[in-house]
Amino acid sequence: MRLPMYDEIHLPFLKLINSGSVYRVKDAVEALSQEFNLTEEAMNERVPSGSNKFYSQVSFSKKRLIEAGLIFAKVSPYKTTELAKELLELNPKKISNSLINDLKKNGKLGKEKIVQGSPYTTEEYLHKIREINENDPNFFEYISGLVLSNILKVDFKKVVFTPQNNDGGIDGFIKLGINDETICFESKCKMSRPVAVGNLRDFIGALVLRESKQGYYFTTTRYTGDVIRAVNKLKSLKIDINIELIDGDTLVDLLLKYNLENEIVKNCINLNAK
Template sequence: MPIPDFQATMLPLLQHLADGNEHDNAETHQALSRMFGLTEEEQQQLLPSGKAKIFTNRLAWAKSYLKRFGLIANPSRGAYAITAKGLSLLQASPPRVDLKLLQSLDADAGNQTDAYTGPLLEESPCGNGPMDDPFSQIEQCHATLEQALQGELLSLVRRASPAFFERLVIDLLLKMGYGGSYTDAARTLGATGDGGVDGVINEDRLGLDTVYIQAKRWQDSTVGRPEIQKFVGALMGRHSSKGIFLTTSSFTKDAREYVAAIPYRIILIDGQTLTRYMIQYDVGVAVHTTYAIKRIAMDYFDQE
């Protein structure tokens, strides 16, 4: 089943804590995973950044909001318990607990809380708006912006001159650790048009092995198996087994299946992969804005 959004976990979380005992994070995670019928694979799914598990992250946000609105407490590190306010809410048997309900409870009590100020309930241009926790929304927005950037980059690269494209490939490969010096990389990669190979570059800075390069700055045509076979034939003629085939378009299914079946190490880099590497290695892009997301440093407070 789909992984529940962080607001959908609020009521089950309160119900799990309803016995009044302290429950640690691991126990709570297991209990709510069973409640929602999540498979092990679903529990292990990661956010786009790959740095946190989706379900774990959403539970953390649910705990954060319930704690800030006074429905649960954090009596010891990594453990939570329900409060009298939380028990009172459960006794009212609400069909769902979410940010709107928490806001209304605060308003009814005449309180003003710092826990929530409104934007999370508005439509979001990224992710699922109020269904996603704030961190997921940030990651989804970042992914959306990066996809747009990839499209802009690919358009610019396809319109670039052959000389500029050659320099771009050199810059990228050097940033990725190939080629040794820029001068060596430029000289070897510039030896183009010879028997299906555009150039050769050192695999490492010491030049212990070489990798042959084929680069196609194509607009619409896809690279098929025949082009890859020509490249492999050129590698055989040079007694090499390693190559990078790079294009600004894409590869056909036959081309990819052929590469997967042969005993040669051929890396296929299409337009989408090329621009993703350009962003990853800061080639042709620059940082626009940096946001620092901070959290409590518990080690600092442990000294008390």
């Protein structure tokens, strides 16, 4: 088998250290070569300076794990930190370079906290969604409709997407029950800025015109305090309209809850293949 990429080594190396079975880089090279089922040819690959390439990869991984605060520096045998134990408890599939950089910068699992059982952080998923949407402006609407169909436990075929140029203030809807109750949704794929209260007012107006009592607002970022207060006020008034706000973090949680993350991964693969 081929040599792994550098960031593919971090997680299995960290697990070896955490198990207490690694004392030197040489020990890790031996154990990881079996982990990756490396061929003799792969194990004999050299870097331009003449050093063994896999040994160099493992040495570099050790350096990165120390920088991230996941293993102690100058401690023999190698030993994982409390931060590493916290991370491993999340059962990640991969420790990405993005996560390493974030840990190096912040020294804790913060906003870039890796999603349990996932190879990506929340922010990496959102970045991928934005990237795909730049090439396919319908993508985020599709993802929103897919998530909503799972929330409402209905067939995705029930999702109706409105025309791009004349959507009437909503991106799609689902009709439910014998009375065809209309559940509407709006999707805002944004780079960094939060959704402002003006956008919410437009959505409320669209719900009124469609005689809909329930709406879902999806975004890849977050909502301003004015938006959150306005939605809470709606719930306290005698107005029969309810709006659910799905921000970027919540969206990724739902994608993973409903096992929809492959929709992002496969579209990234298609994007890179172009």
